[in-house]
Amino acid sequence: MSFIDDVREKQARAKADEPEVNLTPVMNMFLILIPFLVSMAVFAHVAVIEVNLPSDAGMSKGQSRKELKLTVAVSQTGFSLALGDTLLDTIPLLDKSALNYTVLQQTLAEQRAIIENKNDLTVAVSDGIIFDKVVATMDAGRFAGFSKISLSSAPAQQGAP
Amino acid sequence: MSTPLTSFFSAGRKRPSRAIMPQVTSLVDMMTILLVFLLKSFSAEGNIMTPSQDLVLPLSNAKDPPRTALMVEVTSSAVMVEGKVVVTMDDIVATDSLVVPRLFDWLSGMAVTFKDPETRHEAVIQCDKNCDFKYLKKVMATCARASFSNFTLLVMQKG
Incomplete structure (x- = not known):
């Protein structure tokens, strides 16, 4: 018998002597658990965004500065930020049709640090803006720290920056 | 001296008495990974709302x-x-x-x-x-x- 055969025989004997773990109960448990969990699994998680109807447009002259809400107007030409009647900033499109959400978020955070009403934000949307962009704008507002976001329709002349 | 009958029984005794066990270690590994993934995505309260099939949510x-x-x-x-x-x-x-x-x-x-x-x-x-x-x-x-x-x-x- 060659040396290799000898080694193989020793290995086979050692393997035969190894105690084997009985995995059958574990497999049974898996076979029950996995179909149950697959049937209960939720792969697409949904969430909700609370939307408030604007109690006031935030534009009336009688309001005190403390009550004035920051308004983001979303239009085909970009974003424009206003506090009451005062236009604060405009954010043009990133390229042909992409709205610049990163700059909007930064600008909103900067404005929030200055203004007194730090919770309320009104998103005024022009006709022709798709719902996906509305949600992305509301997300930018939430990231900037605004907790109460209202949705309104932008007047035709308000959207243009 | 062995008769054909005794040689038959002795040959039978030499055969392995245990049933052949398939190698299930890799299968158990796979099942464990699957189980951990499913437990992670498991939601105890279930899905209250199912999005409609006719639309794509943002x-x-x-x-x-x-x-x-x-x-x-x-x-x-x-x-x-x-x-x-x-x-x-x-x-x-x-x-x-x-x-x-x-x-x-x-x-x-x-x-x-x-x-x-x-x-x-x-x-x-x-x-x-x-x-x-x-x-x-x-x-x-x-x-x-x-x-x-x-x-x-x-x-x-x-x-």
Whole structure:
């Protein structure tokens, strides 16, 4: 018998002597658990965004500065930020049709640090803006720290920056 | 000296008495990974709301879980309330006013059946991500007129 055969025989004997773990109960448990969990699994998680109807447009002259809400107007030409009647900033499109959400978020955070009403934000949307962009704008507002976001329709002349 | 019979029995005794066990270690490994993944995605409360098949919800970072309320679905072809088509999108486009009369009548009828004080004025709106806001605005205005003035927009969670 060659040396290799000898080694193989020793290995086979050692393997035969190894105690084997009985995995059958574990497999049974898996076979029950996995179909149950697959049937209960939720792969697409949904969430909700609370939307408030604007109690006031935030534009009336009688309001005190403390009550004035920051308004983001979303239009085909970009974003424009206003506090009451005062236009604060405009954010043009990133390229042909992409709205610049990163700059909007930064600008909103900067404005929030200055203004007194730090919770309320009104998103005024022009006709022709798709719902996906509305949600992305509301997300930018939430990231900037605004907790109460209202949705309104932008007047035709308000959207243009 | 062995007879054919004894040699038969001895040969039988030499055969391995144990049944051949298949190698299941790799299978157990795979099952364990699968089990951990499924346990991670397991939701104890289940899915309260199932997004409609006719629309694609927008992605959002919102984390608030949905609550049971009046379900309004705005797809690219129709507006459905509680799964029933109430008005087509053509009707909404053709309506000049903010309030869509047929949808308003339907919602007013639904408002009577909603008795729960917590959710009686609440509507969950599922809207297709490519839907124009001017149509969504009409649906929201009609809902608000029919006493469903608390809106929540259903979105798909990112990540």
